[in-house]
Amino acid sequence: MLPGSADLAAIWLTLKLASLTTVILLIVGTPIALWLSRTRSWLKGPIGAVVALPLVLPPTVIGFYLLLLLGPNGAMGQLTQSLGLGTLTFSFTGLVIGSVLYSLPFVVQPLQNAFAAIGPRPLEVAATLRAGPWDTFFSVILPLARPGFITGAILGFAHTVGEFGVVLMIGGNIPEKTRVVSTQIYNHVESMEYAQAHWLAGAMLVFSFVVLLALYSSGKARSAWSGA
Amino acid sequence: MSVRIEARLKVNYAEFALDVDLDLPGRGVTALYGHSGSGKTTCLRCIAGLEKAADGYIRVNGEVWQDSANHVFLPPHKRPLGYVFQEASLFPHLDVEGNLRFGLKRIAEGDRRITLQQATSLLGIDHLLSRAPDKLSGGERQRVGIARALLTSPRLLLMDEPLAALDAQRKSEILPYLERLHDELDIPLIYVSHAQDEVARLADHLVLLSDGKALASGPIGETLARLDLPLAMGDDAGVVIEGSVLAYDAAYQLITVQLPRSQLSIRVSHSALAPGKPLRFKVQARDVSLSLQPDAQSSILNRLPVTVIEEIAADNTAHVLVRLDADGSPLLARITRYSRDQLQLAAGQRLWAQIKSVALLA
CATH class of the missing domain: 2.40.50.100 (RNA polymerase II/Efflux pump adaptor protein, barrel-sandwich hybrid domain)
Known part of the structure; x- marks a missing residue:
């Protein structure tokens, strides 16, 4: 049996979620990575560890705390309610917030490695050539860290596409709102629709392989990820 | 406007202290000479603003760049200086011309005192403009680095051992260009070096640094002939x-x-x-x-x-x-x-x- 409209909706939602998450992560992750790569503050260790937490925590743990935080009794939930926005749990916005946290290390770490590899010298050179800090960021740091940005974007996107636990915990399984490919596969399996599950699971497998193949075939991007 | 470079610098790092009070001529070549660890590079970096002397006063030809007593500290990108690093440190993402134009385009046209053409012919790099930095020899890279610094029309040129990373042959390839700078441009140059032959060849004024202190500062002929300085020791005297x-x-x-x-x-x-x-x-x-x-x-x-x-x-x-x-x-x-x-x-x-x-x- 071919994939139905619910499957296509899930694929569309997944792509939308991953794209939005990646864009937000590149914007949010850049200053964090820049700070982590330059600072000598004692906070570097703790902040670095917090950023890396999603690498080791079960997604359900992140999802659980987010549920409490964003829910009607959580601090964020109280805030959004007082602003008349309702609660963000079981909404697409909530999913985006969860995904950003969940995929944060996959973007921050390649960027941090790329920034660290640049070293202080090009920035000093730029300063002696009259470039101010913002000018230096756009004319020197950004082009030199490009492999890191490519790696970070690919990994952030792919990792978001592959998330399941966090989505289930804070997004639930609402069609066209929070139902992404991974949860749709789960639905199919629960309802014994193995043919449909095959379609989606196979597509995910091929997608993931292609992404990783692209990543590992590009020497520059790979070195930014491994920090070599 | 006094044509002088004044630099009073106090730096206290855990393993190193610098305490100098320099009054240098605002023209010609001044060499900061000393062994490694004598503080000459720290001195230069403080003058450039790349390092901030905890207690410092820097005035270049009438313009105050740092005055910690009055909380004045001009960041390096606002100081009209050119800096040549020991390794040329060209931007790898730009070709030679891109590197040269990086500083040039950030200078208002009215303030430009040297054209791209003049700088490239002065340093003999006209034929290299479209090359990538990693396709240049060490000597060529350093010449591009010098031209790049010149193109910001600096009022003070700072060079941190620009020849130290080069072998003897590359050195002798660059020295004539440095002499041309000295003869043809009216830009004061502070030149950090631990090589007496370079200093003897280029410098008009010599500052001898040791353990973060200036042992002597004066015209090169007088200073080299002083017997009370460690310069007189050794085979090279x-x-x-x-x-x-x-x-x-x-x-x-x-x-x-x-x-x-x-x-x-x-x-x-x-x-x-x-x-x-x-x-x-x-x-x-x-x-x-x-x-x-x-x-x-x-x-x-x-x-x-x-x-x-x-x-x-x-x-x-x-x-x-x-x-x-x-x-x-x-x-x-x-x-x-x-x-x-x-x-x-x-x-x-x-x-x-x-x-x-x-x-x-x-």
């Missing part, structure tokens, strides 16, 4: 004299160089040079011997009447260093203690200095 070409003897291919403000001259083998051309040469202390008579029965070409000023112990007990005056120009002689006793040297004594070899520095 000698003086630098800036004379001018007097005549050329085509038959023997010798030029006669007149000592400054003096009737004395020396002769040295060289191709023809125009009379009047200033020429810098170095006489090493170990190449100067002393004699009581103008002994003409010898192959030594240059004999000058000199007066003994003072003598000090050399770096080993068999030798002494003697400071001499040759009609206004300082000379150093490194002789054995035995010879000193034979000649019965005393301050004010007049005798003859025989100069075994003279090194032209240009």
Whole structure:
């Protein structure tokens, strides 16, 4: 049996979620990575560890705390309610917030490695050539860290596409709102629709392989990820 | 507007302290000379603002760049300076022209005093414009780095051992370009180096740094000839004299160089040079011997009447260093203690200095 409209909706939602998450992560992750790569503050260790937490925590743990935080009794939930926005749990916005946290290390770490590899010298050179800090960021740091940005974007996107636990915990399984490919596969399996599950699971497998193949075939991007 | 560079800097790091009070001429080449760890690079980085001296006052030709007493600190990108690093540090994502234009395009057109064309021909890099930095030799990279700094039309040029990373051949490839800068541009240059030959060749003013302190600061000829400085120790001790070409003897291919403000001259083998051309040469202390008579029965070409000023112990007990005056120009002689006793040297004594070899520095 071919994939139905619910499957296509899930694929569309997944792509939308991953794209939005990646864009937000590149914007949010850049200053964090820049700070982590330059600072000598004692906070570097703790902040670095917090950023890396999603690498080791079960997604359900992140999802659980987010549920409490964003829910009607959580601090964020109280805030959004007082602003008349309702609660963000079981909404697409909530999913985006969860995904950003969940995929944060996959973007921050390649960027941090790329920034660290640049070293202080090009920035000093730029300063002696009259470039101010913002000018230096756009004319020197950004082009030199490009492999890191490519790696970070690919990994952030792919990792978001592959998330399941966090989505289930804070997004639930609402069609066209929070139902992404991974949860749709789960639905199919629960309802014994193995043919449909095959379609989606196979597509995910091929997608993931292609992404990783692209990543590992590009020497520059790979070195930014491994920090070599 | 005073044409001077004042820098009072105090830096206190855990393992290193710098405490200098420099008053440098606002034109020509000033060398910050010293061993590694003497603080010369820290000095330069503080002047550039790349490091912030905890307690500092920097004024360049009338403009205050730092005054910590009044919380003034101009960030490096707001200081009209050019900086040449030890490694050329070209931007790898830009080709040579992109590197050169990086600084140039950030200077308002009205403030530009040198064109891309002028800079590239001054440093002989016209043919390299479209090359990537990693396709250049070390010497070419450094020349691009110098041109890139010049193109910001700096009011002060700072160079941190620009030749240290190069082999002898590349060094001799770049030195003539640095001399051209010195001769053709009116930009004061502070040049950090631990190589005495570079300093002797380029510098007009010498600051001797040791352990974060300035032991001496003065015109190069005077400073190199001072016996109270560690410069006089070691094999390299000698003086630098800036004379001018007097005549050329085509038959023997010798030029006669007149000592400054003096009737004395020396002769040295060289191709023809125009009379009047200033020429810098170095006489090493170990190449100067002393004699009581103008002994003409010898192959030594240059004999000058000199007066003994003072003598000090050399770096080993068999030798002494003697400071001499040759009609206004300082000379150093490194002789054995035995010879000193034979000649019965005393301050004010007049005798003859025989100069075994003279090194032209240009």
